[in-house]
Amino acid sequence: MKNKSIIEVMDVNFYYGQFRALTDITMDFEKNRVTALIGPSGCGKSTLLRLLNRMNDLIDGSRVEGQVIFEDKNIYAADVDPVEVRRRIGMVFQKPNPFPKSIFDNITYGPKLHGVKKRSDIEQLVEVSLKQSVLWEEVKDILNRSAMTLSGGQQQRLCIARALAMKPDVLLMDEPTSALDPISTAKIEELIDELRENYTIIIVTHNMQQAARISGMTGFFYLGKLIEFSSTEKIFTNPEKKQTEDYITGRFG
Numbered sequence: 001m002k003n004k005s006i007i008e009v010m011d012v013n014f015y016y017g018q019f020r021a022l023t024d025i026t027m028d029f030e031k032n033r034v035t036a037l038i039g040p041s042g043c044g045k046s047t048l049l050r051l052l053n054r055m056n057d058l059i060d061g062s063r064v065e066g067q068v069i070f071e072d073k074n075i076y077a078a079d080v081d082p083v084e085v086r087r088r089i090g091m092v093f094q095k096p097n098p099f100p101k102s103i104f105d106n107i108t109y110g111p112k113l114h115g116v117k118k119r120s121d122i123e124q125l126v127e128v129s130l131k132q133s134v135l136w137e138e139v140k141d142i143l144n145r146s147a148m149t150l151s152g153g154q155q156q157r158l159c160i161a162r163a164l165a166m167k168p169d170v171l172l173m174d175e176p177t178s179a180l181d182p183i184s185t186a187k188i189e190e191l192i193d194e195l196r197e198n199y200t201i202i203i204v205t206h207n208m209q210q211a212a213r214i215s216g217m218t219g220f221f222y223l224g225k226l227i228e229f230s231s232t233e234k235i236f237t238n239p240e241k242k243q244t245e246d247y248i249t250g251r252f253g
């Protein structure tokens with residue numbers, strides 16, 4: 001059954017200067033669903049992901065046409081605060097990028113900036129976020145240690161905890177496991193499956209098995225266009241378009 005949409009992308013074109021990186025993208029992201037964005041290198045997956053929380057605003061010369069509706073409002077409307085958009089729609093990057101601070105401070109940095117002050121609230125937030133990202137047991141006794149001393153997989157789970165501490169509705173993940181070993185990758189995939197209960201997750205991945213394992217919906221992109229968007233099962237077993245089939249069977253890309 002189809003869940004309610006949380007983000008609707010309507011007639012979006014995206015430009016880096018003169019170069020059009022996305023053409024006529026229209027798609028809905030369902031609430032509490034994992035959606036995978038797949039396609040060959042340079043097809044625009046990361047551009048689309050960054051566009052969903054106005055991360056592309058930070059790139060000089062970039063321009064968006066069309067609308068991205070998040071809970072009934074265009075996030076590109078003049079009166080929308082991009083900082084608030086990014087709080088509600090969080091992001092996890094390819095390479096774990098903890099702050100060079102303690103594990104504790106990594107989690108509390110954003111919430112403190114947003115006005116969470118009470119010590120007991122802060123401690124509670126640290127514990128809950130680390131439990132949600134299944135890191136608590138490994139770090140509960142070393143919260144004051146530098147985040148940089150954690151393994152890559154632990155750092156990525158810390159980055160997920162840091163994003164969750166902002167109490168987002170949506171998590172955008174840009175190839176979150178591509179820098180990780182298979183065991184850490186499996187842990188993050190399990191985590192994504194658990195988070196799906198309470199969050200909407202949109203993930204860019206180059207790993208076809210990963211898309212098939214963790215997502216409910218999959219969008220296939222090619223040269224800046226959304227070629228096919230359907231249930232993951234359909235995309236991987238019975239795609240409508242030849243380009244999709246060629247890509248998922250490894251004939252190109």
Ligand SMILES: Nc1ncnc2c1ncn2[C@@H]1O[C@H](COP(=O)(O)OP(=O)(O)OP(=O)(O)O)[C@@H](O)[C@H]1O
Nearest residue numbers: 016019021039040041042043044045046047048059
């Ligand atoms: N900051 C930028 N300035 C100019 N062009 C860019 C910029 N970022 C991306 N592009 C171009 O936009 C197109 C889409 O890039 P994007 O990173 O979205 O693709 P992708 O599908 O995520 O690729 P990959 O899988 O390799 O990460 C590419 O042609 C890329 O060269």
